Amino acid sequence: MKAVLRRLHCEFRHAARSRAVVMALVLVVVAGAVAAHLGAADVADTQRDLAALDGEIDAQELKLRSVHRADADVGLIGYFLTFPTKHEPSPWAALSAGVSSAFPYSQHLRLLGLVPQLDSEATGSPGIASLGRFDLSFVIVFLVPLLIIALAHDIATRDDELGIGSLVAAQPLSTFQLVVERLFAVGILLAGVIGLLVGLAAAIAGVKFDHTLATWLGLALLYAAFWLVAVLAVVAGSKTSISALLRLIGLWITLCIVVPAVLNAIVLTFFPLPGGVLATVEQRQFMNAGWDKAKAATMEPFLARRTEYADVSIPQERFSWPWYYAMHEVGDQQVAEQIASHRAQLERRAQTLERLSALAPPIALQLAFDRLARTDMLTYLRHGDSIAAYHEELKGFFYPLIFAEAKLHSLRFTDIPRHHYSPPKTGTIPGFLALSIVAATGILGLGIPWFRRRLNRSSIHHDD
Amino acid sequence: MYAFAWIDSVWENDSVLHAYQLSKRYRQITALDRLDLTVARGEIFCLLGANGAGKTTTINLFLGFIKPDSGHASIDGMNVAQHARRTKALLAYIPEQVQLYGGLTGLENLDYFCALAGHVEYNRGDYLEFLDRVGLEQKVADRRLSTYSKGMRQKVGIAIALAKRAKALLLDEPTSGLDPAAASEFGELLGQLRNDGTAVLMATHDLFRAAEIGTHVGIMKHGRLVETVPTSGPGHLDLEKIYLEHMRA
Numbered sequence: 001m002k003a004v005l006r007r008l009h010c011e012f013r014h015a016a017r018s019r020a021v022v023m024a025l026v027l028v029v030v031a032g033a034v035a036a037h038l039g040a041a042d043v044a045d046t047q048r049d050l051a052a053l054d055g056e057i058d059a060q061e062l063k064l065r066s067v068h069r070a071d072a073d074v075g076l077i078g079y080f081l082t083f084p085t086k087h088e089p090s091p092w093a094a095l096s097a098g099v100s101s102a103f104p105y106s107q108h109l110r111l112l113g114l115v116p117q118l119d120s121e122a123t124g125s126p127g128i129a130s131l132g133r134f135d136l137s138f139v140i141v142f143l144v145p146l147l148i149i150a151l152a153h154d155i156a157t158r159d160d161e162l163g164i165g166s167l168v169a170a171q172p173l174s175t176f177q178l179v180v181e182r183l184f185a186v187g188i189l190l191a192g193v194i195g196l197l198v199g200l201a202a203a204i205a206g207v208k209f210d211h212t213l214a215t216w217l218g219l220a221l222l223y224a225a226f227w228l229v230a231v232l233a234v235v236a237g238s239k240t241s242i243s244a245l246l247r248l249i250g251l252w253i254t255l256c257i258v259v260p261a262v263l264n265a266i267v268l269t270f271f272p273l274p275g276g277v278l279a280t281v282e283q284r285q286f287m288n289a290g291w292d293k294a295k296a297a298t299m300e301p302f303l304a305r306r307t308e309y310a311d312v313s314i315p316q317e318r319f320s321w322p323w324y325y326a327m328h329e330v331g332d333q334q335v336a337e338q339i340a341s342h343r344a345q346l347e348r349r350a351q352t353l354e355r356l357s358a359l360a361p362p363i364a365l366q367l368a369f370d371r372l373a374r375t376d377m378l379t380y381l382r383h384g385d386s387i388a389a390y391h392e393e394l395k396g397f398f399y400p401l402i403f404a405e406a407k408l409h410s411l412r413f414t415d416i417p418r419h420h421y422s423p424p425k426t427g428t429i430p431g432f433l434a435l436s437i438v439a440a441t442g443i444l445g446l447g448i449p450w451f452r453r454r455l456n457r458s459s460i461h462h463d464d
Numbered sequence: 465m466y467a468f469a470w471i472d473s474v475w476e477n478d479s480v481l482h483a484y485q486l487s488k489r490y491r492q493i494t495a496l497d498r499l500d501l502t503v504a505r506g507e508i509f510c511l512l513g514a515n516g517a518g519k520t521t522t523i524n525l526f527l528g529f530i531k532p533d534s535g536h537a538s539i540d541g542m543n544v545a546q547h548a549r550r551t552k553a554l555l556a557y558i559p560e561q562v563q564l565y566g567g568l569t570g571l572e573n574l575d576y577f578c579a580l581a582g583h584v585e586y587n588r589g590d591y592l593e594f595l596d597r598v599g600l601e602q603k604v605a606d607r608r609l610s611t612y613s614k615g616m617r618q619k620v621g622i623a624i625a626l627a628k629r630a631k632a633l634l635l636d637e638p639t640s641g642l643d644p645a646a647a648s649e650f651g652e653l654l655g656q657l658r659n660d661g662t663a664v665l666m667a668t669h670d671l672f673r674a675a676e677i678g679t680h681v682g683i684m685k686h687g688r689l690v691e692t693v694p695t696s697g698p699g700h701l702d703l704e705k706i707y708l709e710h711m712r713a
């Protein structure tokens with residue numbers, strides 16, 4: 001044991017003497033700090049913008065009351081009003097942006113038909129956020145393995161290449177043990193780097209040191225362990241450092257770039273989206289056709305759903321606000337099924353991607369981080385649902401006023417429902433994502449007896 | 465094989481390095497042909513022979529780097545092929561070119577190889593002493609190895625052997641490329657090790673040095689040890705004559 005510690009000490013000294021190694025370590029930590037800083041600034045901006053929305057309805061009240069007469073129809077006022085929606089980012093979003101940049105954190109909703117307003121939500125495709133945002137998760141998922149590769153690709157071959165091989169082989173220590181100890185030294189260095197990265201980033205982003213942080217740390221260490229075992233597998237089968245390096249980079253490209261792209265392609269092929277844009281167009285066309293139809297053609301389907309307004313009489317020959325809003329809602333209804341199946345398809349896509357991502361540790365980790373940060377696709381689908389629910393809530397508030405032909409003076413702006421979506425706090429990661437990384441590591445680990453034989457045989461063996 | 469090892473250790477108490485009918489073939493080439501050889505404590509056995517005679521093969525068999533086709537090599541009574549690790553703990557090795565980690569100092573390299581060999585009992589003072597014994601003073605010991613000459617690196621190799629307290633020292637042309645003064649100094653260091661009781665087996669092309677520092681000289685040809693000469697007998701000129709006669713035969 002003492003000898004092992006002494007050798008680890010020697011390995012650290014050896015690493016510390018290499019300017020390239022020190023630079024790489026520093027660079028990754030700095031990259032993580034910069035990423036965390038950028039992410040934190042982004043979240044702070046978002047939070048400031050969201051806070052600024054608070055007074056918006058009040059500001060509109062002032063303006064509308066000054067422009068319109070007190071006996072203006074609430075229907076007219078409802079036409080001009082916009083209602084800000086708020087998607088409060090979790091502080092962790094600073095560290096793993098996920099798909100958040102594909103979706104607005106705020107929208108100005110109107111009382112009119114919802115479908116055309118949902119454009120972005122409806123068409124957004126839930127890809128795997130690969131090589132996307134430069135955030136802490138990017139640093140851990142993509143840069144940390146590169147660091148491991150840079151530090152460890154030559155642990156089995158460097159002595160031979162420095163001409164020290166025979167002197168090392170003459171020592172009473174098997175190559176396998178030496179390689180594993182060196183890998184362990186790299187592991188300790190990496191654990192330090194990861195700890196520093198996560199701790200520093202957490203401090204910069206101002207997240208609490210709680211069990212989410214512990215989960216982040218645990219996942220990152222698990223992921224590093226996967227790469228360490230992968231390095232062992234590759235160096236055991238490589239005769240030179242450069243061939244080990246090339247193979248490891250090949251593995252990195254495969255797992256970090258090729259597999260995500262293939263999985264995306266598979267999901268896009270097997271879960272095609274029948275076009276949210278088409279539903280939007282159809283909604284508009286159907287709605288606009290309402291202008292030329294008899295009022296009853298609009299009111300009948302509307303009242304079938306909202307029987308509480310059956311007694312309200314709608315003027316047949318002229319414009320009226322109840323009819324106008326009914327026309328919008330009927331437009332939504334016309335494409336409701338389409339929208340629902342579209343929404344369901346998006347959910348299936350997201351879920352399938354999540355399951356498939358268990359196939360490659362980098363995506364599994366990325367997704368787990370996104371889940372913890374609540375920036376994953378499923379969170380955004382729920383966000384879309386909350387906007388739909390809010391729209392419904394707004395109608396629940398305004399319809400009784402509009403159908404009763406209430407006037408501006410009776411409208412109490414403070415009673416208008418406000419939107420605030422705070423992604424569910426559960427933030428638990430699907431256990432299978434962590435398990436899949438464990439499994440990948442374990443499967444590679446099964447090869448250890450073989451790696452051992454390869455390594456011990458390769459040591460100074462002049463037999464052909 | 466066990467029987468032989470047992471007999472070795474009982475009967476030849478002082479014998480450290482022992483080869484019995486040691487043979488190694490590479491396809492058509494017989495690199496080593498039934499070599500019998502014994503090096504006892506305090507002996508320096510020099511292997512002479514033309515290029516390809518089998519000197520390095522002999523040393524590599526003692527190191528366990530290659531496996532014999534028949535016969536066996538043993539160190540302190542232990543068969544090398546069966547006890548690779550335990551025999552390695554007993555020996556030190558100095559290749560033709562001692563290469564070490566250029567980024568570490570001489571002392572740190574010594575520390576590194578002691579750690580590899582499982583020797584953790586030394587402190588800085590001990591290391592400085594070992595290095596001083598081979599003629600590397602503290603100022604040099606704390607310099608990076610990339611600034612060392614070949615002679616200085618070979619000395620670090622000897623320091624490693626000292627620190628390992630090796631029973632046997634295997635050297636493969638350790639003085640080739642050293643200037644005469646450095647080679648002579650190197651020979652003196654070997655003499656010290658011999659006096660400490662180390663058994664030394666050295667492959668060399670340097671007849672003069674072999675005659676001067678060796679206690680025995682073995683002449684190899686085509687994988688066979690054709691003659692063993694105790695150096696107390698002939699002077700180096702005679703050795704050259706014997707050598708050349710064998711080569712011409």
Ligand SMILES: Nc1ncnc2c1ncn2[C@@H]1O[C@H](COP(=O)(O)OP(=O)(O)OP(=O)(O)O)[C@@H](O)[C@H]1O
Nearest residue numbers: 462463490493495514515516517518519520521522
């Ligand atoms: N790995 C190998 N594969 C095939 N033949 C080999 C191998 N190693 C050595 N040989 C052959 O075995 C024979 C003995 O080689 P060895 O290296 O022991 O000679 P040597 O006495 O050390 O020569 P030198 O003075 O050149 O160092 C030579 O004919 C050599 O070609």
Ligand SMILES: [Mg+2]
Nearest residue numbers: 519520521636
């Ligand atoms: Mg040789």
